[in-house]
Amino acid sequence: MDMSSRRTAELMDESSDQGLVREEPRRTFFSKVGARARVRLALQLAPAVFLLLIFFFIPLLRSVWGSFGGAEFDFSQYREAFSDELYYAVFRRTLETASIVTALCIVLGYPLTYFMTTLSRRGTAVLSIFILVPLFTAFLIRTYGWIILLGRAGVLNKLLLSLGIIDSPLRILGTSLGVYVGMVHVLMPIAVFVMYASMVQIDRTLLTASQVLGATPVRAFTRVYFPMSLPSVVSAGVLVFIIALGFYITPVLLGGPPDTMISQLIVTQITSLLNLKFGYALSAILLVVTLILIAASNIAVPIEQMWALQDSATKRNSFAFGRTGATRPLRWAMARLEHAVHLILGKPSWLFPVLLKIYVIGAILFLIAPLVIVYVLSFSSSPFLVFPPPGFSLQWYQKFFTSTDWRNAVLMSLQLGAVVASVSTAIGAAGAFGLVRGAFPGKRVVFLLILAPLLVPVIVVSLSLYVSMADFGLLGTFPGLVIGHMVLAVPYTIIIVVAAVRGLDRNLEYAASTLGASPFVVLRKVVLPLLAPALGTAWVMAFLQSFDELLVTLFLLGRQSPTLPIKMWSDIRIQIDPVISAASSSIVTVVAVVIIASQLRSLLPTRRASADAYSEQNS
């Protein structure tokens, strides 16, 4: 058949299609439906994907490319980084600090998490408040609290001296120990929540079952529970380690010069020395370390599981432990150890639960201590950080609420937070629908792409943002700052909304549709009301993420009015002014109120009461 006759045939086909609409209507309709679904999917995912491509991925690749001068392949920067004693030492120190802090977070957080999984709904809600309030309080405020607590004339030393435990003040502030304390305080709550998400799904009747089968409680734990909880431990460890690698505030404020971490060097290279290329190279090295770590951990626990996004890791792959792999001597040693622990802890059966409770109380005290100290000192009459305060005064609050500097900072942060939270929640919600409902190849890649900013140290993200904002001329502008914060906020909103959309019963939407609701009405009357709690949580998370953000802001702020964290950061470095305490206390109060309100439903005792809360919402 030659070209022209085929063309005619096609034309005839078209005309016959038109002529036989009654006969073949569904095919055209059907393909239209498919096309519409594809367009909707693209619209849902496009904002999140483009945001991260343009402002994170492409600049990230360009910074790596730029670090060796692009096609010149000039690796002198790397040579310098590796040959210079100083950089090598800082890198080693960074890895060392991150490892120690991660280990501490896991070891200290595990018993707390375990205890939380044994609690009732209400008990969990109460305990979560004590962990969530510190978690959502700005790094800076918490670090500031530790400065007051750990200083030479700080609260801890005063207390120990007055009790006669020590003769001369201990030096903690300005040492590695100070850094560890501060970082563990920041990161342990994260470890606890990551572990909790999957550990709470472990079926506790398995423990009973193994004891019925003859295992001592200790052995039941080491042979059954612990192996099942290992994937969550790995997830928490990896996340904490990655965040720890990018730490900036705590080492600067609580540690000494030898505790300098790599983020600090990168910030100095970029912002003070304007040595972009070297900054890129340092960041690229950090990125490679992170990627190796993620790739390795991905073998044990898929990345998506780290946020308990898939079926719990514990359900599918728990590590073979004390089962087949262990050699005989090792097993024998394990058994002796279990036996010994059982003899010590198991004899009086009340001992272990009591010890656990004492430990939990200690852990909670550790978590809230810096916040409490900040509170107490904010009412001090002294301009110095003396403890106990010599008298009561509201002067610092007065200064905080009247100073234009502080007010501008608060306003700036609130504005920024509100815009970032609103836009991120919208983008995240749309993206979450696309990710859950859409069926397309490469879904996992898109998902990982969206999560990526949470998988690399913040300093790497900051640098990418700096590069792209400079290109777009958005450096030092409000939109630039909003986009910068969104790169870190959108992944969180997506994680939260994805979980909620997964839990949404699709039949509800079908039901509404058969009952006569148009797609728009279904969205407004069924989907959005049901997603409201998740959207609220996502908004709050995004808001706090922005409200707390320092590093990205440092790079992108320019000459704009400083945000609250920037204002506090510069003040803390210059002088310890009690106004900071007043400012911090105000923020902690707001955070605490928000979190307690969010936990309120679980705190309420009866079913009936929560139903009333529902009907109030609806009326």
Added chain:
Amino acid sequence: MSASVEVRHLSRSFGAVHALHDVRLMVAPGEFVTLLGPSGSGKSTILNLLSGFDQPTSGDILIDGRSVLHVPSHLRSIGMVFQNYALFPHMSVADNIAFPLRVRNRPDKEVARRVAEVLETTHMSAYERRFPRELSGGQQQRVALARAIVFDPKVLLMDEPLGALDRHLREQLKFEIKRVQMQFRMTVLFVTHDQDEALVMSDRIVVMRDGRIEQEASPRDLYARPKNRFVANFIGESNIIPCVAKGGRIHFGDHAVRAQIPTEVTDGECWVMVRPELIDITAEDQPGAVRGVLRDTVYLGETTRYIVDVGEKSIIVKKQNKTTLPFTAGQSVHLIWDPKDAVVLSD
């Protein structure tokens, strides 16, 4: 208010998998038709196509004689009761039931009146302020039914609505659904894999397998005259005896089998089905009886099952416990049935 439903040459395939294959079905106005089949037989696919959640690969669906393929589901006016009820958790019982009326912008007064009426019909008036999670499964089921009928849909679709309930509630709700259907003369298409539900409620049962209709008949005919082994096995208990047909006669081993033999039966392998309760068991031989050995008796309360080995095959006989039959295991017995109760199956 009730309409007819017609399904014409309906097919739905997902890639190479044919979920539905050239299905034809007519439901008359006010008729209660049950789609019965194991999971994966295509019955839910038919509901999804009818309600508009899915589009057929080919074929047409007509409601009241008009094709609805182009009509989006919210305009089809189809009431649907879901297996998990799909009640809106954020709305009270009354709000759930009012939903279809409110989205149609009916005046408040009418909404209140209609909601009160269906609450009355389904005996749920006392619960109108409750939320779904505060209701038992059976109560949720009633609300789901109330919500599906409150707007006078043309057709009511029910997707295994009793599947999640316990036996006792299921018995009760079966009759209640039937009562409501009769009261309003509703056209109902009911999906289930439970033969009891199908037998009790339906005017007509459509047995499905692998996306095709196996047989379509009234409950009585379906039970008495299944077309093939699949239907015979799926509905009720049955003895399916492998036989050989030769020259218009059917043999099982040495026995000539008494059955209504259709004239078109071809020579070769065939199957004869006899329901266990239609077989008599006697000690002495009779003309046409099949001889076997009693292997075991199982007491079941209202009935007793006698398991009789006839050659390689075990035949089950079920007898009411009005009188106890004096048989012991290992004894030689004779089985006899009325030829009209023995059905020759097509495959």
